[in-house]
Amino acid sequence: MPKGNILLVDDNKSVLSALEILLSSEYDNVKCLSNPNLITSELRKTQYHLVLLDMNFKAGVNTGNEGIFWLQQIKENHPDLSVVLITAYGDVELAVKALKSGATDFILKPWDNTKLLATIRSSIQLSLSREEVKHLKLKEKELKRVINREEKFIIGSSPELMQVLKVVRKVAKTDTNILITGENGTGKELIAREIHRLSNRKDEMLVSVDMGALSESLFESELFGHVKGAFTDARENRAGKFEVANKGSLFLDEIGNLSFHLQAKLLAAIQNREITRIGSNQSIPVDIRLICATNKNLPELVEKGLFREDLLYRINTIQIEIPPLRNRGNDILVLAEFFLKKYTYKYDKPALKLNNQAQDKLLKYHWPGNIRELEHSIEKAVILSENNILKADDFFLNPLTGCRNKTDSLRLEEMEKRLILLALEKNPGNVTAAAEQLGITRQTLYNKMKKFKIG
CATH class of the missing domain: 1.10.10 (Arc Repressor Mutant, subunit A)
Incomplete structure (x- = not known):
């Protein structure tokens, strides 16, 4: 059967019965209303693609003004919904008035079944097309927020990193949920992006959410979206991150920072594979590949009652531990050279090199902030450099971390x-x-x- 939900509104129950019999054999969801006052509540409950609306409801009245009124009410709240008006009292002037008010088409009683079905088919297709365009616009808006970011690369060849990438290649082609763990600054998001790049979903979006930066008041709106008017600042419909990531991957960074009561809402969305926007009753199915990351010990948080055990099992089908920078040996110098080139170009400095003492200092340092700390240290040294050679004294490293000998x-x-x-x-x-x-x-x-x- 063709896709589409149809709402029939007519005070003549014989007309409703005839239309229901005709359309039920063509469409799988046809709802009848004899009272137009129920239109608004019905449209809130169910998503329709067409309303077939009578123009006169009071006995002896045939001006069509009632139909025009309800048409305007529908279009005000559901501008993309197709509405076809139907009446026994039609003339050119009334038809023009109806079309100007937003009607998709105008049909006279008694109707011709073939013509009626053709009109309904094209009207539903128009609704579906509008719905698709609207969805694409919402998705495009979110795309602009996440796409325009600096490209980053996984750099290094240490055995520790190669082991991680070996696991990444094994699990990337599956749809299994992955938990990436490791200290701050080790590159957990880069690993998540590599998993997505190697997956069967690589042509779709990888949407990232920093759970640590997400306030509790914005949690549902950010992840599940909202409809216009759902709350004070909801001036337009907005797709949440789950919806935007549909068919792609969703990366939830710092998931260990999520408060306990919000974990239940996240778990429900993951388990049911559907979300509901704030202010709506309509469930939206989502098909995502879930990747999470944290620098916290989640089993320990479970023991303390701070993290749901069922959520941990759900997100932790495969766990990938990212080694700290201090355990990656010569990767420290490889990364240092990469950042050196990056910032000499950015700050228009001459080509800089690390002397042996500087290299030795970088290799022996503990790097509690990992790659992020190394990058900042290189950037600072480049900015303050006065010669073409960077010496050990050009790096202001925290002495409390000691050496790695x-x-x-x-x-x-x-x-x-x-x-x-x-x-x-x-x-x-x-x-x-x-x-x-x-x-x-x-x-x-x-x-x-x-x-x-x-x-």
Whole structure:
């Protein structure tokens, strides 16, 4: 049967019965109303592609003004919906008035079945075309927000990175849900983009959402979308990230930051594979490949009652752990050279090189901020450089992280533990302040406290 939902509105029940019999054999969803006052509520409940509307409802009245009134009401709230007016009292003037008010077509009673079916078919096709155009415009608007960003590459050849990419190639062609874990700045989003690039969905969108930057009040609107008038600032319909990512991939970064009660809403969308925009009752099916990332220990959060166990199982079919930069050996220098070229070009500097002492300093540094910290360090050195050679002194690295020399590893760990204990002692009960004093992130401090069993 042709696609399309039809609403029939006529106070003559014989007419409704005749139309229902005719159209039910052609379309799978035909609804009849004898009271036009129910039109508004019915259109809120169900998405229709055509309204076949009588023009006169009161006995003895044949001006068609009632039909024009209801036509205008429908078009005001559903401008893309096709409305075909039907009446036993038609003339050219009334037909022109109806078309000017937004009617798709005008049919006289008694009707010719063949002509009626042809009119309905073309009117429904018009609605579907408008709906498709509207969806494409919404998708285009979201595309502009995410497409125009700097292209980034996965750089390096260390065994640790090669092992990660080996797993990526294995899982990319599947539709399985993936959880990417690792410290801040290790390149989790780059791995997510590589998974999408190698997947069967590569021609569709990869939509990224930073869950850590998403306020609770905007969570549903951002992920599920909203309809016009759903809340004060909802001035137009908006597709959520799930809808925009349909047929493609959805990347939820920092999912460990999502509050517990919002996790249930996310889980429902993932399980049911459908969403409902705020202010609407209509469910929208979505077909996405889900990729999540976090720098937190989710099993530990589950034990503490801060993360739903069922959500963890749902997002964690395959887990990929990204190694920290300090474990990637010579990749540090490869990345440093890449960033060096990038920022000498950006700031119009002459070609710069790292001398041996600078290279040695970069290799021995612990890099708590990983690749992101390395990039910022290179950028700062390029900006402040006065010569063509960058020396060790040109890099202002945090001395609290120490060096990476394996022979000094035990002594380094002891030093780290003592520094952490000292910072916590100076900032009792304030982990954030202790982390700032140490020059590391709060999450890195938590990880080190766990490592050294500091309660």
